[in-house]
Amino acid sequence: MHLPNLHITRRAVASCLTIVALAGIAQSATAQTTGAPTYPSKTITWVVGWPAGGSADSATRIVARRLEALLGQPVVVDNRPGAAGVIALNFAAKAPADGYTLVTVPGPVLSATPSPQVGKELAAVAMLGKGPAVLFGTMAEPLPGTVKELITATKAKPQSFNYVSSGNGTAQHLAGELFAQMAGVSVNHIPYEGGAQAVTDVIGGQVNLGVLGITSVLPHIQAGKLKPYAVTTATRSKNLPDVPTLAETLPGFEATQWFVVAAPAGVPADRVQKVSAAISTILKEPDVSSGFSKVGIDAEYATPAQTNTFVTQDLQRWKVLAEKAHLKLD
Numbered sequence: 001m002h003l004p005n006l007h008i009t010r011r012a013v014a015s016c017l018t019i020v021a022l023a024g025i026a027q028s029a030t031a032q033t034t035g036a037p038t039y040p041s042k043t044i045t046w047v048v049g050w051p052a053g054g055s056a057d058s059a060t061r062i063v064a065r066r067l068e069a070l071l072g073q074p075v076v077v078d079n080r081p082g083a084a085g086v087i088a089l090n091f092a093a094k095a096p097a098d099g100y101t102l103v104t105v106p107g108p109v110l111s112a113t114p115s116p117q118v119g120k121e122l123a124a125v126a127m128l129g130k131g132p133a134v135l136f137g138t139m140a141e142p143l144p145g146t147v148k149e150l151i152t153a154t155k156a157k158p159q160s161f162n163y164v165s166s167g168n169g170t171a172q173h174l175a176g177e178l179f180a181q182m183a184g185v186s187v188n189h190i191p192y193e194g195g196a197q198a199v200t201d202v203i204g205g206q207v208n209l210g211v212l213g214i215t216s217v218l219p220h221i222q223a224g225k226l227k228p229y230a231v232t233t234a235t236r237s238k239n240l241p242d243v244p245t246l247a248e249t250l251p252g253f254e255a256t257q258w259f260v261v262a263a264p265a266g267v268p269a270d271r272v273q274k275v276s277a278a279i280s281t282i283l284k285e286p287d288v289s290s291g292f293s294k295v296g297i298d299a300e301y302a303t304p305a306q307t308n309t310f311v312t313q314d315l316q317r318w319k320v321l322a323e324k325a326h327l328k329l330d
Contacts, residue, residue, distance in 0.1 A: 039099055039271050040073040047078045047092050047103040049085030055215050058295040059128055059259055060104045063282050070278040084167055084330065086115045093121040097266030099275070104128070105260040107311065108318045110169040112329040118311045122262040125272055126279040127302035127310065129292055130258045132231035133172045134217050135163075135179065135246065139227055140205025147229050147249040154185040162188040163209035164198035166216075169329040174318050175232045175255035176211040177325050182250045191330075202226065213257060214239055214296035232256070238293055258314070259297060260307055276304055 046064050048057050057079065064075040080088040085106065092103035093116035102125065105118055118124050137143045137150075144150040154161050165172035168191045180187045190207055192198035195216035202210045203225050210217070211232070218239055220226045230246040231237045232255040246253040261279060263272060282288055283299045292299045302310060322329065 039274065040071050042100065043074040043076055044071070044099075045076050045078050045095075045101050047080055047088045047101065049080060049082070049088030049104070050106075051081045052079055055131070055213060055295045055297060056104050056106045056259060059292055059297050062288055062291045063128065063261075063279060066282045066285070066288070067275070067278055070281065071275070084109060084111065084170070086111065086113070089116040089122070092116070092262065093264055095264050097264040099263060099267045099271035101264060102275070103262050105262050105311075106171070107258050107260065108171050108174060108314055110174070110315070110318055110322055110327075110329050112169075117315075118260060118262050119308045121265055123265045123267055123272060124304045124307035124311065125261040125263050126276045126304065127300055127307045128259040128261055128279070128283070129297040129299045130233070130256045131297040132214055132233040132237050133175045133211050133255065133257060134214050134221075134231055134240070134243070135176075135209070135211050135229040136202070136217055136221065137210075137227040137229060138202045138205050138208050139225060140203070141208060143208065143227060147244070147246065150229060151183045151185055151249070154183070154187060158186045159188060161185075161209055162190050162207050163211055164190050164192055164202060164207050165211050166195045166198065166213070167191045167193060167330065169322075169327070171255065171257040172211045172213065173327070174321065177327060178253065178255050178321060179211070179232075179246060179250070181321065181325060182253055199226070218296070237296075238298070239296060256314075258310075260311060272304055 046060060048060050050056050061077055064077050068075045080091055088103055092101055095101035116122050144153045163176050165176055167173065173189060173191065176189060195212045198210055198212060199216055199220060201207050203220060214237060217226055221228050228240060228243045230244050231240060232246055234245065234247055234254045236245055280301045283301045289299045
């Protein structure tokens with residue numbers, strides 16, 4: 001007598017389950033179209049391949065603090081130094097492509113060992129800025145007074161001049177080799193692991209020349225312990241306005257250090273664009289420009305596409321130079 005009622009009950013239950021399932025699908029679809037959860041919904045990790053205190057780290061922290069306010073989530077700077085920044089690049093490239101890992105990529109840097117590249121394993125997010133290296137000399141021995149005189153002296157005494165950089169394949173090494181090629185001189189390169197000891201040895205006269213980032217040498221130049229010859233950028237530096245560019249002696253010379261923000265390849269385009277737009281806003285702030293200038297960087301924004309094109313073309317340019325000069329790379 002109760003079987004028909006049981007049959008009806010089962011059908012009713014089945015119908016109810018179908019309705020609930022469809023409602024769930026509709027609710028899920030609605031949530032997706034309304035952007036829930038909104039990105040970002042948790043902490044963003046920003047990786048830097050150098051110790052705290054350097055130009056790349058300082059610029060990253062200046063932007064990261066303001067990015068927190070714009071995105072509404074913590075942005076934690078994670079220093080992972082070593083292997084000329086490759087450790088940090090590898091970490092970032094292997095992170096989930098969800099927009100919660102960023103990495104600062106300074107350049108140009110060439111390496112004999114394959115490492116993640118912007119435009120391949122890493123996706124460009126934005127350009128942070130650019131800055132010069134400085135060609136400088138020791139005060140411990142008499143040196144020529146100008147770049148032109150230095151070139152003449154170097155040609156007269158081949159291999160009598162050495163220059164330090166912060167390592168093989170670094171932006172400073174490449175700038176030094178471009179100088180040698182364009183000036184038609186032979187200068188012996190001495191790579192150091194970082195700039196601190198390199199500066200000490202030039203001050204002490206163990207090496208007579210150097211090419212390093214401006215922050216490494218600026219206080220020593222201001223103290224009269226180092227002689228600045230020229231900056232490597234196409235225009236003079238705000239920090240050393242009286243120091244000429246190498247292009248003033250060697251027309252067409254330009255060797256710019258740059259700092260790019262990247263993310264793992266495959267991050268959704270809307271997330272990349274959201275972070276990029278926020279960085280664009282941040283770089284327009286006067287105190288950000290001032291903070292960058294103190295660490296030798298001129299704030300300069302570029303879109304993801306523009307950044308990717310610039311990095312690709314710049315690295316290709318330096319690869320050609322490295323092959324022509326048979327440069328030793330680490």
